[in-house]
Amino acid sequence: MDHYNQGRPTRQAHKGIPDGLFEEEQGTKGFFGPVSYLIRKNPSTNWVKIDGPLKPRMFDLVELPKQSGCQRLLFNQHLTISNLWISANEAKNLVAQRNADGDVIYFCHRGRGEIFSDYGVLGFESGHYIVMPKCITHAILPGEDCQFLVIENRSSHFEQPDRGLVGRNALYDANALVKPDLATQEARLKELKLEPKVVVVKHLDQMTTFTYPTTVFDVVAWKGDLYPFTLHVDHLMPLMSHRAHLPPSAHSTFVGREFVVCTFVPRPLETDADALKVPFYHQNIDYDEVLFYHAGDFFSRDNLHPGMMSFHPAGFAHGPHPKAVKSIGGKTHTNEYAVMIDSRWPLNRDAALDQVELGEYWKSWQG
Numbered sequence: 001m002d003h004y005n006q007g008r009p010t011r012q013a014h015k016g017i018p019d020g021l022f023e024e025e026q027g028t029k030g031f032f033g034p035v036s037y038l039i040r041k042n043p044s045t046n047w048v049k050i051d052g053p054l055k056p057r058m059f060d061l062v063e064l065p066k067q068s069g070c071q072r073l074l075f076n077q078h079l080t081i082s083n084l085w086i087s088a089n090e091a092k093n094l095v096a097q098r099n100a101d102g103d104v105i106y107f108c109h110r111g112r113g114e115i116f117s118d119y120g121v122l123g124f125e126s127g128h129y130i131v132m133p134k135c136i137t138h139a140i141l142p143g144e145d146c147q148f149l150v151i152e153n154r155s156s157h158f159e160q161p162d163r164g165l166v167g168r169n170a171l172y173d174a175n176a177l178v179k180p181d182l183a184t185q186e187a188r189l190k191e192l193k194l195e196p197k198v199v200v201v202k203h204l205d206q207m208t209t210f211t212y213p214t215t216v217f218d219v220v221a222w223k224g225d226l227y228p229f230t231l232h233v234d235h236l237m238p239l240m241s242h243r244a245h246l247p248p249s250a251h252s253t254f255v256g257r258e259f260v261v262c263t264f265v266p267r268p269l270e271t272d273a274d275a276l277k278v279p280f281y282h283q284n285i286d287y288d289e290v291l292f293y294h295a296g297d298f299f300s301r302d303n304l305h306p307g308m309m310s311f312h313p314a315g316f317a318h319g320p321h322p323k324a325v326k327s328i329g330g331k332t333h334t335n336e337y338a339v340m341i342d343s344r345w346p347l348n349r350d351a352a353l354d355q356v357e358l359g360e361y362w363k364s365w366q367g
């Protein structure tokens with residue numbers, strides 16, 4: 001369609017919105033497709049009643065039962081999002097595993113430890129993404145109690161986002177990706193007297209156990225461009241414009257074919273007087289949005305703590321909490337760490353989420 005406008009729209013999106021009015025972005029293809037900006041008299045989150053299953057949802061993953069194994073929370077045919085607790089006690093019993101259903105990202109929310117693999121050992125601590133390609137044998141050795149957000153890519157492989165105009169060292173440098181260390185792994189396993197001989201393989205979500213007479217971590221050399229790696233949120237270099245708020249896609253960290261993983265890290269706020277400083281009201285028409293709050297002060301709303309996860313399916317606009325709009329005035333920087341997963345196709349909820357849902361969340365936009 002041709003670009004067209006009615007009334008008196010702004011010259012630049014997210015900037016110069018007339019006092020007392022509100023901008024709503026309605027965008028397709030994750031804001032890369034046809035998109036329009038509406039100036040409204042009221043925030044598009046001003047609902048007073050919602051009847052039916054579609055609504056904004058908030059979950060407190062800290063309250064999930066501390067059972068071992070991955071607890072799936074949201075899923076479709078391309079993507080699963082799960083919570084994983086690993087108790088420090090499990091260090092005594094190192095179990096190797098392989099995921100034949102897809103690449104996995106373990107985002108370490110709490111804890112620290114090591115992850116052994118066919119390719120060598122990687123250290124991790126809170127704030128690390130561990131990217132583990134499909135079918136690679138690995139075993140997590142917790143150094144303390146750990147909590148992970150687990151993102152499984154069931155229909156493609158994780159890739160880095162296209163940096164486009166800003167060049168290949170933007171967002172994060174290739175040198176920020178930590179590679180596995182085979183020599184250190186051999187020494188560590190010897191020191192710890194660990195020789196895992198069993199691999200649990202997940203295929204079509206069913207577990208099969210392969211037992212060997214010798215340790216499964218017996219690789220003495222490798223080469224190639226397929227291997228697990230880590231990336232810490234402190235090594236992300238957020239893009240920003242001091243003049244106008246950038247969309248979340250500017251904060252992409254990893255991409256799958258049918259979803260994107262973005263990271264919000266502390267950054268300066270926009271400095272132009274007429275720039276919108278809080279996230280704009282928007283409908284990301286083709287995407288379900290999941291936001292996991294990792295650390296810091298979450299500026300887009302109040303009453304949040306680390307370990308909470310919001311779920312905003314397509315079908316309604318969302319935007320900042322009214323208190324965030326009021327409190328942003330004196331702030332110069334954001335101080336939040338959050339992981340966002342935007343899914344191209346609708347996500348289903350697992351029953352495990354029912355017990356940790358904050359039922360009144362949909363009312364939280366009412367100032």
Ligand SMILES: [Fe+2]
Binds near residue numbers: 282284289318
């Ligand atoms: Fe959003």
